[in-house]
Amino acid sequence: MGGHWISLHFLTFVTITSLLGSGAKGEIPPRPINTAGPPITQNNGPQSFPEAAKTNLPLFTVDYSRIQIPFEITLWVLLASFAKIGFHVYNKITIWVPESCLLIAVGLIVGSIMHAVHEEPPAVLSSNVFFLYMLPPIVLDSGYFMPTRAFFENIGTVLWFAVVGTLWNSIGIGISLFTICQIEAFGVQDINLQENLLFAAIISAVDPVAVLTVFEDVNVNEQLYIVVFGECLFNDAVTVVLYNLFNHVAELPVVDAPDVFLGVARFFVVGLGGVLFGFLFGVVASFTTRFTGKVGEIEPLFIFMYSYLAYLVAELFAISSIMAIVTCALTMKYYVEENVSQRSCTTIRHVIKMMGSVSETLIFFFLGVVTITTEHEWNWGYISFTLLFAVVWRGLGVLVLTQIINPFRTIPFNLKDQFGLAYGGLRGAISFALVFTLPENIGRKKLFITATIVIIIFTVFIQGISIRPLIELMNVRKTNRNLDTINVEVHSRTMEHTIAGIEDLCGQWSHHYWKDKFIKFNNSFIRKILIRDSRAESSIVALYKKLELQNAMEILDSVSADISDTPLDELLPDKKPSSNPKKKFHATDLRNMHDILSKNMYKIRQRTVAYTSKYAMPNDTRSKEILIRRHASIRRSIRPGSFQNPDVARSHKYLSLPAGQNLDSQFPPKRMSHVGDSDTMSEMGYPAVRARFGRAQRPSSSSGMPLQMLDTVREAPSSVSLVDEQQPLRDSHSHSHRAPHLAGSRAPIPRQRNGSSGDNGDTARGPREEEEEAAGEEEEEQQQQQPLSPPHSWAPARQGEGRAQAPLLRPQWKPRPQPRP
């Protein structure tokens, strides 16, 4: 199957490459059509260009040179993205073969096609392009998604491996290679020490994206994971600094002691300067987002611009731009995410991920192409020794460095961990890009490129493919990182506090102590300055909220789990496991699903209310955000035009409701009454039925809670009654008008808001304002007005059909099929 798809893509590739090839030459000239006289004008006819007669306006021109560069870039990106789609069509490939391997493979194939037709790859990858446009997204991606807590808990080890380890590798490999160069048989005596060091610095940049994916999948222990992660991030920085340094040194005829000393000093200036700049920009970015609430559309832009600015300014001062952008991302992440709306937050994450993966995809893809199309200088001796030294020094480095760092670690690395660390040292995109952008005056540039490509291909293919079986075989210590339950959070916090307390008692301080101090400082000062709504929030509360949201989304996703594979999976890795069982479930028993869903929905609303009511502010953004996310997930779930059963269409009329009217609150949610409730143990543990009658226990604060009820048996009838009473005329309209109403006023229905507001002549107000207002205004009175059980007179006939709760739910899944008026 995979083969089929890939071959299908080859066709695409061939087409696009031929296009690209002709494009690369940029030779399609504007076609001259101008010399025509009156007859052509006549042919044109008066209807199209009446004035053509006067000016000899060309009828059809092609100005390819004008669009050449962006056009080609677009095509390349598209091509690489197609390749990615291809891999994921058949999942099993990406489990056993890392994506980077596949990308390189596709690149190789495209390269050979281009080679066969004697085309040159576009000269996209220049030093400037790489450093200014390709590198920042990759680094921002890893910086932004760095697991902060784990990172700071292991910061010493991470930096130790990243900085000292990279130095160790560069210097070790460089000097050994230099020794090899002295052997005459290899014929590479002309490579001097500086060049060897430069080359060694390039190939000591590890890029374990492939390894990280494997580590994530097999849940290796957090310490190992974060060290590999942090190492790849910071060692890029170190490598780039070394690269510039050696690049500079390589041009010097003679290197003497002061140069070396200056080099070392510069190393620190560059690194720490980058951190400082990044921190400054991070703070400014966080501070800015305090005020962006009103301009939600451009909110995400600030994040990208500030990070990029940090990068550029660092470049300007020739300090480590990677450190700058990483520090910037780390600094601002939490404050920004708290300031911006949920929507912006999602956008930010998506865009960062997207740009990062596009950059990387392109580089790997390009690597494959370049491997075939460039001339290589092959030198068995040099290349095989490079490979040997890269592996040996990496292994040695890990062994030695672990021995040094282990006494300082609470949890020392054992041999298996060390193997994981050493074996995870794949070389990747950064190395390739660095070597490819070497200045031309390096005599053996071609040899270096060849050697680097060999190393990358060797590590990515052989180590990358074999690391998963090896790690699984060795049974490396594992951590379950997908534990997102309230209990775990509560008890972890308890443990942390306990340990901090014990440390206080015995007068010793570790990161728990500093973490406590920082959190205190953060809450009392930093947050007040940087965050709009600066009420400190415990991680427990945060998790609680997050779980609520996730719960809501999951349940909505479960409706459609097998229809639209959730695109968010990459961003929310913790959702993956949960979606699988549901797929099967849904496939087997749709009816049962309805039932469960209705219960689930009930629970969600209930629980959500329980906390939103506490956080209700005049404009309660949180509830809005829940809405948005629920909308989004429903939209996703509905996209493929699922649930096309006629019942749904028919039942729409029962649900129609003027947009201004919101009956949601007629069944005020009961606060969770958990323990002792027998139904908490119900099927999926959700308190389904019981809560409905617990009206007496309303939450104290009853502010706008626009989350809608899915308790549609009652809701639907009541809406009918309202329609009948208040808007008889409109009721006679087509149903298609009413479905949008529903969409406008009910949260779980994402579609066609515009339609609804237009229909009401209520265009001035945003749909969300409507909801909110409606919910806010009406909740209280509704509560009193509505009788405990809805009047039965207008109950739709369907209710009698014995489908207790579920059936009426369905319309809410499927607002889509209604055509817009």
Added chain:
Amino acid sequence: MMTTRTCCGRQFNAPQYSSWSLEANSHRNNMGAVQSGPTEHEFQDIADRTGFSLEQIRNLHKRFKWLNNHQETLRREDFEKVLNLSLNPIRAKIIQAFFDKRNFGMNEVGLVEEIGFEEFLTVMSYFKPPNKKLTEDETEALRTKKLRFLFNMHDTDNDGTITLEEYRHLVEKLLSTCETLEQDTAQDIADAAMLEVARTTVVHMEPHEVYEGVTFEQFQQILKGIELETKMNVRFLQVNTTTMHCGK
């Protein structure tokens, strides 16, 4: 509960748990000499029992002396004087743990009024990092031990379950540093957490049954994924840190 306390009767409050402090008390008159603490032999004895190294015990002993102003035993007031600890949201529970007989490994329940150095060390030893080489069973035992300690911290009335009340209390304490939270939130969270436990651990329950609280088995189950061995550790330093302190 031993509530009475007189100056001279101090050591008799908890004789069987503070065997060492008794012993030490016999040296009491000699105090004033340089560090009239326990001898090397006694240290060695404790080291064997608790698994601390001699160096660590010496450090902890200094700290112990420092905490209680060179008395023989520690009392709650001594703990409460530690400045940093007073910022800890669950300090009451931590302090309680030091006076809880269940944590002394003697299969007894109840609270004591004051503890000697050995009890102090026994409680501390719950936080010892694991040795490098542990068999599967030993790791599991260590884990259970640490979990039991945590569980005891929450199960204040020693009825074998963490009831809703106790859970709520815990969450309230944990959230007590956030001034802005209403108490209801803490309760909601505790409720949700309870619900979660019930959902994930109770297989089946009759409608009339009532979920009473988290038992130790359930507690173990919900924390199964956490690496207690790596998390609930304090790195007891080998070096002398008393000069670095800034508490009290």
